[in-house]
Amino acid sequence: MLVIGNGRMITRDPQNPFFENGAVAMEEGVIRKVGTTEEMKKAYPDAEYIDAKGGVIMPAFINAHEHIYSSFARGLSINGYDPHGFLEILDGMWWTIDRNLTLEETRLSAMATYIDSIKNGVTTTFDHHASFGHITDSLFKIEEAAKATGVRSCLCYEVSDRDGKEKAKEAVLENEAFIKHALADDSDMIAGMMGMHAQFTISDETMELAASHKPEGVGYHIHVAEGIEDLHDCLKKYGKRIVDRLMDCNILGEKTLLGHCIYINPHEMQLIKDTDTMVVHNPESNMGNACGCPPTMELVHRGILTGLGTDGYTHDMTESYKVANVLHKHHLCDPNAAWGEVPKMLFEGNAKIAGRYFKKPLGILKEGAAADVIVTDYIPLTPMNGDNCNSHILFGMTGRSVVTTVGNGKVLMKDRILTAIDEEKVMADCRQAAAELASRINSR
Numbered sequence: 001m002l003v004i005g006n007g008r009m010i011t012r013d014p015q016n017p018f019f020e021n022g023a024v025a026m027e028e029g030v031i032r033k034v035g036t037t038e039e040m041k042k043a044y045p046d047a048e049y050i051d052a053k054g055g056v057i058m059p060a061f062i063n064a065h066e067h068i069y070s071s072f073a074r075g076l077s078i079n080g081y082d083p084h085g086f087l088e089i090l091d092g093m094w095w096t097i098d099r100n101l102t103l104e105e106t107r108l109s110a111m112a113t114y115i116d117s118i119k120n121g122v123t124t125t126f127d128h129h130a131s132f133g134h135i136t137d138s139l140f141k142i143e144e145a146a147k148a149t150g151v152r153s154c155l156c157y158e159v160s161d162r163d164g165k166e167k168a169k170e171a172v173l174e175n176e177a178f179i180k181h182a183l184a185d186d187s188d189m190i191a192g193m194m195g196m197h198a199q200f201t202i203s204d205e206t207m208e209l210a211a212s213h214k215p216e217g218v219g220y221h222i223h224v225a226e227g228i229e230d231l232h233d234c235l236k237k238y239g240k241r242i243v244d245r246l247m248d249c250n251i252l253g254e255k256t257l258l259g260h261c262i263y264i265n266p267h268e269m270q271l272i273k274d275t276d277t278m279v280v281h282n283p284e285s286n287m288g289n290a291c292g293c294p295p296t297m298e299l300v301h302r303g304i305l306t307g308l309g310t311d312g313y314t315h316d317m318t319e320s321y322k323v324a325n326v327l328h329k330h331h332l333c334d335p336n337a338a339w340g341e342v343p344k345m346l347f348e349g350n351a352k353i354a355g356r357y358f359k360k361p362l363g364i365l366k367e368g369a370a371a372d373v374i375v376t377d378y379i380p381l382t383p384m385n386g387d388n389c390n391s392h393i394l395f396g397m398t399g400r401s402v403v404t405t406v407g408n409g410k411v412l413m414k415d416r417i418l419t420a421i422d423e424e425k426v427m428a429d430c431r432q433a434a435a436e437l438a439s440r441i442n443s444r
Contacts (some may be wrong), residue, residue: 001025001026001027001032001044001046001047001048002025002026002027002047002048002049002050002371002406002409002411003023003024003025003026003040003041003044003047003048003049003050004023004024004026004049004050004052004057004373004375004404004406005021005022005023005024005037005040005041005049005050005051005052005057006021006023006037006051006052006053006054007021007022007023007052007053007054007055007056007057007375008020008021008022008054008055008056008057008380008384009021009022009023009024009034009056009057009058009365010056010057010058010059010365010386010389011034011058011059011364011365011366012058012059012347012348012351012363012364012365013034013364013365013366015366016034016366017386018385018386018389019034019035019036021036021037021038022034022035022036022037022057023035023036023037023039023040023041023057024040024057024365024373025040025043025044025047026371026373026406026409027371027409028409029188029360029370029371029408029409029410030360030368030369030370030371030409031365031366031367031368031369031370031371031373032367033367034365034366034367050375050404050411050414052375052404053377054379055375055376055377055378055379055403056375056376056378056392056397057365057373057374057375058365058373058374058376059347059351059362059363059364059365059369059372059373059374060121060122060123060124060363060372060373060374060405060406060407061120061121061122061123061124061317061318061346061350061374062122062123062124062125062126062307062317062350062351062353062354062362062363063117063122063124063125063126063309063310063315063317063350064126064257064280064307064308064309064349064350064353064354065126065128065221065257065259065280065282065307065309065310065311066113066125066126066127066128066309066310066311066312066315067127067128067129067130067311067312068106068109068110068113068114068125068127068129068142068312069097069098069101069106069109069129069130069131069312070094070097070109070312071109071110071112071113071116071312071430071434072097072101072105072109072112072430072433072434072437072438073093073094073097073312076093076097076438076441077438077442078092078093078096078441078442079442080092081093081096085227085229086226086227086228086229086289086290086291087227087229089289094130095130095132095162096441097437097441098130098131098132098133099132099133099163100133100437100440100441101131101133101134101138101437102133102134103131103134103137103138103141104141104433105131105433105436105437106129106131106134106138106141106142107141107142107144107145108145108426108429108430108433109430109433110141110142110144110145110146111145111148111149111421111426111429111430112426112427112430113125113315114145114146114148114149114151115149115418115421115423115426115427116315117151117315118149118150118151118405118407118412118413118418119315119399119400119402119405119413119416119418120315120316120317120318120399120400120402121317121374121376121399121402121405122151122315122317122399123150123151123152123372123374123405123406123407123408123412124151124152124153124154124354124358124362124372125151125152125153125154126153126154126193126221126257126280126309126353126354126357127142127153127154127155127156128156128158128195128221128223128259129142129155129156129157129158129195130157130158130160130197132160132162132163132167132171135157135167135170135171135174136170136173136174137174138157138174139155139156139157139174139175139177139178139192140178140181142155143155143178143190146189146190147189148420148421149412149420149421150407150408150410150412150420151407151412152188152189152190152358152362152370152372152407152408153189153190153191154190154191154192154193154354154357154358155178155182155190155191155192155193156175156178156192156193156194156195156221157171157174157175157178157195158171158195158196158197159171159172159175159194159195159196159197159202159206159210160196160197160198160201160202161201161202161203161206162197162201165205165206168202168206168209169206169209171195172194172206172209172210172213173213175192175193175194175195175210175213175214176194176213176214176215178192179192179193179194179214179215179218180192180215183215183217183218188358188359188360188370188408189408191218191357191358192218193218193219193220193221193255193257193357194210194213194214194218194219194220194221195220195221195222196210196220196221196222196223196251197222197223198222198223198224198226198230199222199224199230199233199234199242199245199246200229200230200233200234204249207249207251208249211249211250217255218255218357219253219254219255219256219257220251220255220256220257221256221257221259222246222251222256222257222258222259223258223259223260224242224243224246224258224259224260224261224264225242225243225260225261225262225263225264226259226260226262226286226289226291227262227263227289227291228263228291228292230242230263231263241264241265241267241268242263242264242268243264243268243271243272244268244271246258247271247275252271252272252275252277253275253276253277254275254276254277254278254356255356255357256275256277256278257277257278257279257280257353258272258277258278258279258280259279259280259282259309259311260280260281260282260285260286260291260294261279261281261294261295261296261299262286262291262292262293262294262295263292264294264295266298269295269298269299269302269304270302272299272304273302273303273304276305277304277305278305278306278307278353278356279296279299279304279305279306279307280306280307280308280309280353281294281296281299281306281307281308281309281324281345282308282309282310282311282313282320283308283320283323283324283327284310284311284313284314284319284320284323285310285311285312285313286327287323287327288313293327293328293331296324296328296341296345297328297332297337297338297341300341300344300345301341305349305352305353306345306349307345307346307349307350307352307353308320308321308324308342308345308346308349308350314399315399316398316399316400317346317399318393318394318397318398318399318401319398319399320346321342321343321346321393321394322394324338324342324345325338325339325342325394326338328341328342343390343393343394347363347390348363350363351363351364358370370408371406371407371408371409372406372407372408373405373406374402374404374405374406375402375403375404376397376401376402376403377401377403378392378396378397378401380392380396381396403415403416
């Protein structure tokens, strides 16, 4: 039994949203009870106790769209790389990296990402992987890192024809193998999806191949209309808009996650809504790649299940919260925009998205939910309660405010020290691998 107490506690439970001096008791990966610190200490006097020291106790974060393999791109300079558009960014940077990754580099990039995720209070990740130099077993290498670090993960491999039909088929089969493996796993810590890059790199033939190898009970994870080029390609090749093509290919549905959705129109939004398909917004990536601002506020207003992701730009969900908040205010010239919509995406949407792939409730502190809990060192300057706690998170915290991270009832980090792995040794291995990758890329 573990009890975390003596903190202002945000539960995300409408029945008991906030405790001025709260505590949460957990055992065997599940929350047993929440209440005041006094109540929890009295109920579980022999439990291991972590003192929040007046900081904030809250559910751990969920990242709804991540690119683990991007971790070795930080600071990478590629000879001749001078992009003048989104397609040149993809081919010059990201596809160059993924064509050169070895299986061990994939594992180590996952270790680096998961370590940073834990430090930023993220214990559940939906990853979208690519490593076209080594496809087979790549998802299983990421799973090794997930198990070693204790981060709950939903994984997929991005199917694409960009490197030929044989590699597209190999990618489909990697997804199929991992999905079957994940479905047979009863830990509730791993899940799989049929990953797809984007419609402009996937032929009808490959769409059909993916559909024929997708096990029942899972959906697709695909980038949609991230760049205007994707829309133009679909209109030119198929005479229809992207979401219409996905609808015709039977891609949409309640288990399918669409990334970005920048260049979609109201008709496409209605299709997404009618099929109960999920969408994930990645503000920093959209801005950094100069792709544009998606109609995310309208998606939320239409009742489409919308979440928040980082697209590999960061592993700090509070950073994405801050950027999304100012992006939509700026884009819409509306100072009232995004106040309610973005926290709804981060704290409600991401939990509901995760709930479609994992059994235990996530993103909430209540009896029976997953024991995924974080403690921050943030002690509010001004009054804090259940009504204004999001404002405190937005303006007062960063990911590095997190001092303790618990995932599935296990203490993954305490007082900023990782407990399950030798961080210094792992990061030394990562640095060496990243240097070798950079050297290999620039010696081509």
